[in-house]
Amino acid sequence: MREGLSGLTTRGRAFLAAGVTAVVCALVIGQPALTRVGVLLMTVPLLAAYLVGGSRYRLALVRTVSPQLVAAGQPARVRLTITNEGRTPTGILLLEDQVPYVLGTRPRFVLEGIGHGWRRHVTYQVRSDLRGRFQIGPMSVRVTDPFGMVELGRAFTTTVPLTVTPRTVPLPAIPLGGVWSGSGDHRPRAFASGSAEDVTVREYRRGDELRRVHWRSSARVGELMVRREEQPWQARATLVLDNRLPAHRGQGAASSLEAAVSAAASIAVHLTQRGYAVRLVTATGEEAGAEWHSRDATINAAPLLESLAVLRATPAPRFDSGWLADPGQGSLMVAVLGAVEEADAPVLRRMRMHTSTAMALALDVQAWAPDSPATLDGASVLGGYGWRAVELRPGSRLDAVWQELGRLGTRQPTGPEQPEELVR
Numbered sequence: 397m398r399e400g401l402s403g404l405t406t407r408g409r410a411f412l413a414a415g416v417t418a419v420v421c422a423l424v425i426g427q428p429a430l431t432r433v434g435v436l437l438m439t440v441p442l443l444a445a446y447l448v449g450g451s452r453y454r455l456a457l458v459r460t461v462s463p464q465l466v467a468a469g470q471p472a473r474v475r476l477t478i479t480n481e482g483r484t485p486t487g488i489l490l491l492e493d494q495v496p497y498v499l500g501t502r503p504r505f506v507l508e509g510i511g512h513g514w515r516r517h518v519t520y521q522v523r524s525d526l527r528g529r530f531q532i533g534p535m536s537v538r539v540t541d542p543f544g545m546v547e548l549g550r551a552f553t554t555t556v557p558l559t560v561t562p563r564t565v566p567l568p569a570i571p572l573g574g575v576w577s578g579s580g581d582h583r584p585r586a587f588a589s590g591s592a593e594d595v596t597v598r599e600y601r602r603g604d605e606l607r608r609v610h611w612r613s614s615a616r617v618g619e620l621m622v623r624r625e626e627q628p629w630q631a632r633a634t635l636v637l638d639n640r641l642p643a644h645r646g647q648g649a650a651s652s653l654e655a656a657v658s659a660a661a662s663i664a665v666h667l668t669q670r671g672y673a674v675r676l677v678t679a680t681g682e683e684a685g686a687e688w689h690s691r692d693a694t695i696n697a698a699p700l701l702e703s704l705a706v707l708r709a710t711p712a713p714r715f716d717s718g719w720l721a722d723p724g725q726g727s728l729m730v731a732v733l734g735a736v737e738e739a740d741a742p743v744l745r746r747m748r749m750h751t752s753t754a755m756a757l758a759l760d761v762q763a764w765a766p767d768s769p770a771t772l773d774g775a776s777v778l779g780g781y782g783w784r785a786v787e788l789r790p791g792s793r794l795d796a797v798w799q800e801l802g803r804l805g806t807r808q809p810t811g812p813e814q815p816e817e818l819v820r
Contacts, residue, residue: 570802
């Protein structure tokens with residue numbers, strides 16, 4: 397009862413106050429009929445408080461978001477399943493899900509009383525034009541009586557993440573390069589890249605699984621032989637994204653940094669679609685967990701897109717070049733750079749020396765903030781260091797700029813789409 401009285405709404409308090417006032421006035425002026433009206437006015441909120449406060453309901457909530465990884469500008473669907481696990485039916489349920497402002501307004505629902513074991517499903521959509529990782533929830537539930545006299549609140553604690561990745565643009569195929577790599581117990585003398593799994597045999601060693609025994613070869617040579625499974629050869633590419641705060645201009649979604657992130661995401665998807673194993677490197681070094689991601693763009697590009705979704709600008713004025721000691725040197729390198737300064741020359745030259753093919757999109761950051769101090773022509777500076785570089789300006793079509801980048805270099809092997817026999 398105490399909990400019910402604490403949940404009295406403005407209407408309930410008004411009824412209770414009116415009832416008390418009517419009873420007092422009836423006693424003062426000697427009108428018994430007015431006493432009955434006052435008692436009725438007090439009874440309604442008190443009875444509602446007793447019924448709502450005394451109900452012992454147990455609600456369970458299951459929230460699902462589909463898909464949990466969505467591109468900016470695309471909607472995601474949230475499905476809520478409310479179940480009453482208590483023995484008594486609930487009153488009217490007022491549901492409000494906590495949603496970040498960038499995903500839209502907070503959805504509110506009204507459900508009539510749910511009996512024991514019953515469940516209700518409600519769905520709504522969220523959409524964000526900004527990349528990032530957002531938490532949907534928790535859910536707040538308010539139970540009220542049919543007259544709106546009492547309203548009690550409950551809150552769930554669970555949340556579900558939603559990752560909004562940068563916008564991507566389909567890119568045309570252009571001449572690329574890259575170093576081939578493979579793994580396994582043995583590397584074949586000649587191997588056509590992109591073929592199916594190569595299987596050879598070797599002598600049985602203690603600890604080998606019996607299921608790997610190749611019985612036909614064992615019978616032929618007179619001793620146990622086991623399968624030796626090889627991984628396909630694959631080209632590698634390093635994607636460098638300049639996220640230094642001093643190298644970019646503009647604010648929010650209209651900044652040059654957001655344009656660079658979107659371009660990097662498009663390139664990452666394009667390279668994985670063409671069979672490259674891709675890693676992401678920023679101004680602070682190789683991204684945590686950004687190992688070589690490859691093959692199916694709908695699956696293996698997802699870790700790269702997730703890293704780009706939560707990428708933030710760093711105040712570091714210079715590139716960290718420690719990652720250049722990685723043995724993956726010689727692979728294709730594609731860079732998306734902001735403002736280039738003379739102090740960046742050593743690391744840019746070193747990047748060029750550690751790769752067979754160096755390509756870059758140099759953002760004209762001056763176009764994002766014309767009133768800011770003038771910057772160097774990044775494409776020309778990079779060209780002097782041996783890079784194949786083109787300029788990217790606000791409003792430029794990324795696919796056209798990418799195609800222009802492909803026309804700069806001489807015809808080179810295009811990687812996994814035009815495999816050549818490799819001989820060790």
